[in-house]
Amino acid sequence: MGMKKLTPWTSWYVEWIDDGDASFKAANQLYAMEKTPYQEVFVVNLLTLGKALIIDGKVQSTLFDEFVYHESLVHPPLLAHGNPERVLILGGGEGATLREVLRYKTVKKAVMVDIDEKVVEFSKKYLQEWHHNSFFDKRAEVVIEDGRKYLENAGKSDEKFDAIVIDLVDPLAGSPAVKLYTREFYQLVKGALKEGGVMVTQATSPVLYQEMFATIHSTIKSVFKIARPYAVYMRSYNGLWGFVFGSEEKDPLQLNESEVERRIRELLVNPEDLRYYDGDAHIGMFKIPKNLKQALKKYTDISTDEKPKYLEI
Amino acid sequence: MGMKKLTPWTSWYVEWIDDGDASFKAANQLYAMEKTPYQEVFVVNLLTLGKALIIDGKVQSTLFDEFVYHESLVHPPLLAHGNPERVLILGGGEGATLREVLRYKTVKKAVMVDIDEKVVEFSKKYLQEWHHNSFFDKRAEVVIEDGRKYLENAGKSDEKFDAIVIDLVDPLAGSPAVKLYTREFYQLVKGALKEGGVMVTQATSPVLYQEMFATIHSTIKSVFKIARPYAVYMRSYNGLWGFVFGSEEKDPLQLNESEVERRIRELLVNPEDLRYYDGDAHIGMFKIPKNLKQALKKYTDISTDEKPKYLEI
Amino acid sequence: MGMKKLTPWTSWYVEWIDDGDASFKAANQLYAMEKTPYQEVFVVNLLTLGKALIIDGKVQSTLFDEFVYHESLVHPPLLAHGNPERVLILGGGEGATLREVLRYKTVKKAVMVDIDEKVVEFSKKYLQEWHHNSFFDKRAEVVIEDGRKYLENAGKSDEKFDAIVIDLVDPLAGSPAVKLYTREFYQLVKGALKEGGVMVTQATSPVLYQEMFATIHSTIKSVFKIARPYAVYMRSYNGLWGFVFGSEEKDPLQLNESEVERRIRELLVNPEDLRYYDGDAHIGMFKIPKNLKQALKKYTDISTDEKPKYLEI
Amino acid sequence: MGMKKLTPWTSWYVEWIDDGDASFKAANQLYAMEKTPYQEVFVVNLLTLGKALIIDGKVQSTLFDEFVYHESLVHPPLLAHGNPERVLILGGGEGATLREVLRYKTVKKAVMVDIDEKVVEFSKKYLQEWHHNSFFDKRAEVVIEDGRKYLENAGKSDEKFDAIVIDLVDPLAGSPAVKLYTREFYQLVKGALKEGGVMVTQATSPVLYQEMFATIHSTIKSVFKIARPYAVYMRSYNGLWGFVFGSEEKDPLQLNESEVERRIRELLVNPEDLRYYDGDAHIGMFKIPKNLKQALKKYTDISTDEKPKYLEI
Known part of the structure; x- marks a missing residue:
């Protein structure tokens, strides 16, 4: 009831908020990646938040907000x-x-x-x-x-x-x-x-x-x-x-x-x-x-x- | 770095916010359940939000807030x-x-x-x-x-x-x-x-x-x-x-x-x-x-x- | 392509096979539960495996196999x-x-x-x-x-x-x-x-x-x-x-x-x-x-x- | 009991086996990617299966087996x-x-x-x-x-x-x-x-x-x-x-x-x-x-x- 069906996305970015609490967001595109001496940097597209900058596995910001x-x-x-x-x-x-x-x-x-x-x-x-x-x-x-x-x-x-x-x-x-x-x-x-x-x-x-x-x-x-x-x-x-x-x-x-x-x-x-x-x-x-x-x-x-x-x- | 290790919880409540966007929360206790003519009602404990009332699979409210x-x-x-x-x-x-x-x-x-x-x-x-x-x-x-x-x-x-x-x-x-x-x-x-x-x-x-x-x-x-x-x-x-x-x-x-x-x-x-x-x-x-x-x-x-x-x- | 749409199930049983490896299975019914002095026992219905006995968070067996x-x-x-x-x-x-x-x-x-x-x-x-x-x-x-x-x-x-x-x-x-x-x-x-x-x-x-x-x-x-x-x-x-x-x-x-x-x-x-x-x-x-x-x-x-x-x- | 603690991996590859049945595997490295006229090809490292070839979101094979x-x-x-x-x-x-x-x-x-x-x-x-x-x-x-x-x-x-x-x-x-x-x-x-x-x-x-x-x-x-x-x-x-x-x-x-x-x-x-x-x-x-x-x-x-x-x- 009220639920639309979901797409079976295969690539997910997971933010662990705490033990037993996580946000899963599907990523449907990889724009760029680079490994610097200090960190690992990705630009991906998150389905609901748009283009996102991810450094060392953490979303830094997204075009959504x-x-x-x-x-x-x-x-x-x-x-x-x-x-x-x-x-x-x-x-x-x-x-x-x-x-x-x-x-x-x-x-x-x-x-x-x-x-x-x-x-x-x-x-x-x-x-x-x-x-x-x-x-x-x-x-x-x-x-x-x-x-x-x-x-x-x-x-x-x-x-x-x-x-x-x-x-x-x-x-x-x-x-x-x-x-x-x-x-x-x-x-x-x-x-x-x-x-x-x-x-x-x-x-x-x-x-x-x-x-x-x-x-x-x-x-x-x-x-x-x-x-x-x-x-x-x-x-x-x-x-x-x-x-x-x-x-x-x-x-x-x-x-x-x-x-x-x-x-x-x-x-x-x-x-x-x-x-x-x-x-x-x-x-x-x-x-x-x-x-x-x-x-x-x-x-x-x-x-x-x-x-x-x-x-x- | 900065990440504490996680407990391998086996029971998770998932809130689908949108296609490709979900919140996963571990439930570590079931307090009560009942099937009424109108809906299915659970009281569980969510690890990070405490006791929670769930009706037809949706969190209604939790003691956290x-x-x-x-x-x-x-x-x-x-x-x-x-x-x-x-x-x-x-x-x-x-x-x-x-x-x-x-x-x-x-x-x-x-x-x-x-x-x-x-x-x-x-x-x-x-x-x-x-x-x-x-x-x-x-x-x-x-x-x-x-x-x-x-x-x-x-x-x-x-x-x-x-x-x-x-x-x-x-x-x-x-x-x-x-x-x-x-x-x-x-x-x-x-x-x-x-x-x-x-x-x-x-x-x-x-x-x-x-x-x-x-x-x-x-x-x-x-x-x-x-x-x-x-x-x-x-x-x-x-x-x-x-x-x-x-x-x-x-x-x-x-x-x-x-x-x-x-x-x-x-x-x-x-x-x-x-x-x-x-x-x-x-x-x-x-x-x-x-x-x-x-x-x-x-x-x-x-x-x-x-x-x-x-x-x- | 080839992918059918998924139902947004809210209750999932997770088996952690190893660090970074987990099987997520949706549970769409709870038949029975009991807490004994030794363990916690559930009978649930797993969508793809049917009725399942779960003891202390681990599937013991299912009607599927x-x-x-x-x-x-x-x-x-x-x-x-x-x-x-x-x-x-x-x-x-x-x-x-x-x-x-x-x-x-x-x-x-x-x-x-x-x-x-x-x-x-x-x-x-x-x-x-x-x-x-x-x-x-x-x-x-x-x-x-x-x-x-x-x-x-x-x-x-x-x-x-x-x-x-x-x-x-x-x-x-x-x-x-x-x-x-x-x-x-x-x-x-x-x-x-x-x-x-x-x-x-x-x-x-x-x-x-x-x-x-x-x-x-x-x-x-x-x-x-x-x-x-x-x-x-x-x-x-x-x-x-x-x-x-x-x-x-x-x-x-x-x-x-x-x-x-x-x-x-x-x-x-x-x-x-x-x-x-x-x-x-x-x-x-x-x-x-x-x-x-x-x-x-x-x-x-x-x-x-x-x-x-x-x-x- | 018996459970080791888990690492909070942020990047997961998900294989949807059926509605309500998915395998989640953490990916901890991206080796290569290419978009061809026919498909999208990645080589990643899956934590438990090693180097893996993924085409259009599906694991083709891994070094594990x-x-x-x-x-x-x-x-x-x-x-x-x-x-x-x-x-x-x-x-x-x-x-x-x-x-x-x-x-x-x-x-x-x-x-x-x-x-x-x-x-x-x-x-x-x-x-x-x-x-x-x-x-x-x-x-x-x-x-x-x-x-x-x-x-x-x-x-x-x-x-x-x-x-x-x-x-x-x-x-x-x-x-x-x-x-x-x-x-x-x-x-x-x-x-x-x-x-x-x-x-x-x-x-x-x-x-x-x-x-x-x-x-x-x-x-x-x-x-x-x-x-x-x-x-x-x-x-x-x-x-x-x-x-x-x-x-x-x-x-x-x-x-x-x-x-x-x-x-x-x-x-x-x-x-x-x-x-x-x-x-x-x-x-x-x-x-x-x-x-x-x-x-x-x-x-x-x-x-x-x-x-x-x-x-x-």
């Missing part, structure tokens, strides 16, 4: 800042974070730091739907380097930033990314920000990995005066997905719908090109329901270099 | 009403919708209409964690009857309602539930409401089944002056889940955080027992992002008895 | 014996091994020993298609006792047997069954056999679990003069399934097709009721191809009480 | 012939059928006909473990042509064959291969055989697709005086796999174990290189158990060009 993720990552901090000129992106291999940053008329320089040169080459070649050629914008610069090292040097130089956007893989047990979610790391981020600067990081899932999400929030709160958790629904990631904003001065909670709309119109080149983010979306993503507020109060551990927190799945 | 669903279904309309005395529930077999309705000091009578007597018996016996004995509250009355027939009669009598809460299965192709999502049905709902009355219905998923969600919205909008779509994230339903509110007078968008909080304190018996819903949750669930607003504008078909809309999965 | 297994287990040893009067069955909860044993006109007594009284009660009630009421045959006796203890006592008494049929679960790591596949155990079996007696055991899979199969063979060979491995294909067990015959005198390899056919006609009550086993099947199951002969030579370890072998999946 | 299939396809007919000099292979893209044919000292010419030039090129390049360079043997000739057309011409010429080995994909609904399993096709095969010639075809599964297997048998029996069904267990194909031998004169049932062993030693270059096939394997594969003999009697339909039979999954 990459815009939800990338707009939600970039615009709350950049609009809250109000006049971003120099922006640093850590990670963001698809080039879609860069694409969103370059929408700002105010941006003069966007530096994207990624450790894996091959992934950037691969993205340029195969992920046009993601980056929209933003790699080739004159204001864009790609630096192949370890993100943490880059921050250390940037903090010591005069080359500081108005906004730092951290678009990295999850802090999985054993991954080098674990060290990019610690207090010491966020102190480096703070050191590389100009006065009035803002930062944001993807922060895993507030429902699936609630404790990790809360830890990232506490850790950022231990470094910045203002820390704001927020979340949007991402079908490609099988659930609600979280972010944490940090700053010494700026606060996205100060923006109401009409102010968000006003800044979008004022700061962005083609404001109508935004697909997900608007005044309502902004307000909605920062509204944390009762049970999540309680969880944020309950899990107050801080991730440090010495005792880092990580996900076990 | 049934409170998110039931609080989001009941409180926006009842608080928007402000003084609900007589409430009608269509469906709601678990008894959890009834549980939320009975939280109101103002409620004098809550009538729950379900066609399947056996399911209600089954719930009373096995779903204590859902209904919290609300079936045995003196204000509760269970009527075994077809919901649509009940409405027809109620509309003609003096026994009208302040609020009607529609908690039914999805309008799947071939299901009798399809006739409980049409314009004619909502006209019956309207006819059974007192002046100032409010209604709400679950409305499938605004992401997975966007066109169906939009149709339910348009259909309610064609009957009521005020129609308000809203959504919350439900892991048990593999995504964002939608509702539509309808009324001739009342509007949940008129309530800000503090007014919601004030009414919770004033109208509910033990306001602190709410687990998900609060002022922030209320605001957040009604904030519709740009792409969904566009979809609501785009799909304006109305479901009618003659030409009903339904889901094919 | 239980006759292949039970006929192959019982008839090679009993026909090789030629005049079985007293037969002992260890395990065999479904009653189908007993059914096959009772086909023999010569059999005066068939003792079935099972540790789990509840499973036997359950079988009597729900597995009529398996046991064909053989539990109620006057020659049958069910003893609720640990099989190994029963053998110890039988060996010391005058109550010895012409044939011992061992129909137990696999020797999985941690299972008490591990001690029913050791040299010491087979010595007890030998001690409980009359002169000219024969034994047989199920022996896991010669392809999926080749080393375990070879170990059971070596172990029986270390106790009996004659040890004969054999195998049949069992779809319900996802592959080739093995057995090992042991005896001091009798040898199933001595029987050619016509002698097997002759004995079937002479010894069985309704010889035409056999469904799988005949002269050709007998010859075929004992023909071990080159690679398996080599494996049997290669893995010569013996399982002992002190250093038992077991399966890790 | 390709030798079982190819030896069982080639040696029964060629040994039954006794002196094969000219051999024709239809299909057999991996080159492993060719490899087995070229083991014969007597073979002077082996012609392999395949419609897909690209697949042959692909095999030469990536399937060395299968073909062992047999493509480059001086006695081998590859012809790119439709197999049926090739046979028509061969039958009219003097270029007839001692043996024709048909190694094609299954006759799936809608596939051009359906016309390579009909009576008219086998008449062409017969017309292209020398006196005393033999033929063999793979024949789907006698357990999973019993009716199709029986039809291929009946069809060959309607054309050749001698038709012999046989079967071996193939884990890569999820079950027992069948073949049918046909000839006007020669009969593999006339060979006993020692005659098979004698011919292997006499006719093959390095007889010890065989891995599966020997005298025992030969006898075993032709022993058809009672239920399969009954099925072969029951399904006597013949596939014809006008009314061809095919598989629906």
Whole structure:
């Protein structure tokens, strides 16, 4: 009753959410693959989500809703800042974070730091739907380097930033990314920000990995005066997905719908090109329901270099 | 890397979201089963979601987040009403919708209409964690009857309602539930409401089944002056889940955080027992992002008895 | 092309054959379940294999091919014996091994020993298609006792047997069954056999679990003069399934097709009721191809009480 | 208990055996892929079966047991012939059928006909473990042509064959291969055989697709005086796999174990290189158990060009 018949697909991508919990998605085309010194990268077509970038067996983003993720990552901090000129992106291999940053008329320089040169080459070649050629914008610069090292040097130089956007893989047990979610790391981020600067990081899932999400929030709160958790629904990631904003001065909670709309119109080149983010979306993503507020109060551990927190799945 | 090893579970519940898209969840215990004249009912334990009610192979709700669903279904309309005395529930077999309705000091009578007597018996016996004995509250009355027939009669009598809460299965192709999502049905709902009355219905998923969600919205909008779509994230339903509110007078968008909080304190018996819903949750669930607003504008078909809309999965 | 569409079944039984290798089978009905002090027992309907007995999450047998297994287990040893009067069955909860044993006109007594009284009660009630009421045959006796203890006592008494049929679960790591596949155990079996007696055991899979199969063979060979491995294909067990015959005198390899056919006609009550086993099947199951002969030579370890072998999946 | 923990593999190959019955196998490496005008070809590593050739989503063979299939396809007919000099292979893209044919000292010419030039090129390049360079043997000739057309011409010429080995994909609904399993096709095969010639075809599964297997048998029996069904267990194909031998004169049932062993030693270059096939394997594969003999009697339909039979999954 009500059920249409299914096609017997033979190739499936499986995302293990937890022990005894998996999402199976049929892949009906392989577009490209490459093995870099750091990771294994595929572009496939997932039947229900469209073209998808898969790195080391994990979906990074899909055409179904990459815009939800990338707009939600970039615009709350950049609009809250109000006049971003120099922006640093850590990670963001698809080039879609860069694409969103370059929408700002105010941006003069966007530096994207990624450790894996091959992934950037691969993205340029195969992920046009993601980056929209933003790699080739004159204001864009790609630096192949370890993100943490880059921050250390940037903090010591005069080359500081108005906004730092951290678009990295999850802090999985054993991954080098674990060290990019610690207090010491966020102190480096703070050191590389100009006065009035803002930062944001993807922060895993507030429902699936609630404790990790809360830890990232506490850790950022231990470094910045203002820390704001927020979340949007991402079908490609099988659930609600979280972010944490940090700053010494700026606060996205100060923006109401009409102010968000006003800044979008004022700061962005083609404001109508935004697909997900608007005044309502902004307000909605920062509204944390009762049970999540309680969880944020309950899990107050801080991730440090010495005792880092990580996900076990 | 980062992956914990998995247990080789042998019994899996599979939710087919679409062709080529499925959620697999391991079930490690069977608590109860019953075959009624209308449906097949199981209570199992899903490893990651806890105890779950499964009817005709579909998860109805789980202890992991049934409170998110039931609080989001009941409180926006009842608080928007402000003084609900007589409430009608269509469906709601678990008894959890009834549980939320009975939280109101103002409620004098809550009538729950379900066609399947056996399911209600089954719930009373096995779903204590859902209904919290609300079936045995003196204000509760269970009527075994077809919901649509009940409405027809109620509309003609003096026994009208302040609020009607529609908690039914999805309008799947071939299901009798399809006739409980049409314009004619909502006209019956309207006819059974007192002046100032409010209604709400679950409305499938605004992401997975966007066109169906939009149709339910348009259909309610064609009957009521005020129609308000809203959504919350439900892991048990593999995504964002939608509702539509309808009324001739009342509007949940008129309530800000503090007014919601004030009414919770004033109208509910033990306001602190709410687990998900609060002022922030209320605001957040009604904030519709740009792409969904566009979809609501785009799909304006109305479901009618003659030409009903339904889901094919 | 060539692919029919699939039904979106929601309840699946999964057999994990190995890491990264699983068989998924849809279950579309639950007939019965019971939790005994020793195990959890279900009777379900598997879409492609029919009614199936599942104990502790493992398919024991299905109506699709239980006759292949039970006929192959019982008839090679009993026909090789030629005049079985007293037969002992260890395990065999479904009653189908007993059914096959009772086909023999010569059999005066068939003792079935099972540790789990509840499973036997359950079988009597729900597995009529398996046991064909053989539990109620006057020659049958069910003893609720640990099989190994029963053998110890039988060996010391005058109550010895012409044939011992061992129909137990696999020797999985941690299972008490591990001690029913050791040299010491087979010595007890030998001690409980009359002169000219024969034994047989199920022996896991010669392809999926080749080393375990070879170990059971070596172990029986270390106790009996004659040890004969054999195998049949069992779809319900996802592959080739093995057995090992042991005896001091009798040898199933001595029987050619016509002698097997002759004995079937002479010894069985309704010889035409056999469904799988005949002269050709007998010859075929004992023909071990080159690679398996080599494996049997290669893995010569013996399982002992002190250093038992077991399966890790 | 007894269960080792599983690795959370993300890429799975799924073989749908029937509605509600599927085999899931994890793939942990992609070696090569190519899209030809006729099909899509992958070489991947399946965790439990090793390197595997997948064409249009179906496993063709794997290193785990390709030798079982190819030896069982080639040696029964060629040994039954006794002196094969000219051999024709239809299909057999991996080159492993060719490899087995070229083991014969007597073979002077082996012609392999395949419609897909690209697949042959692909095999030469990536399937060395299968073909062992047999493509480059001086006695081998590859012809790119439709197999049926090739046979028509061969039958009219003097270029007839001692043996024709048909190694094609299954006759799936809608596939051009359906016309390579009909009576008219086998008449062409017969017309292209020398006196005393033999033929063999793979024949789907006698357990999973019993009716199709029986039809291929009946069809060959309607054309050749001698038709012999046989079967071996193939884990890569999820079950027992069948073949049918046909000839006007020669009969593999006339060979006993020692005659098979004698011919292997006499006719093959390095007889010890065989891995599966020997005298025992030969006898075993032709022993058809009672239920399969009954099925072969029951399904006597013949596939014809006008009314061809095919598989629906």
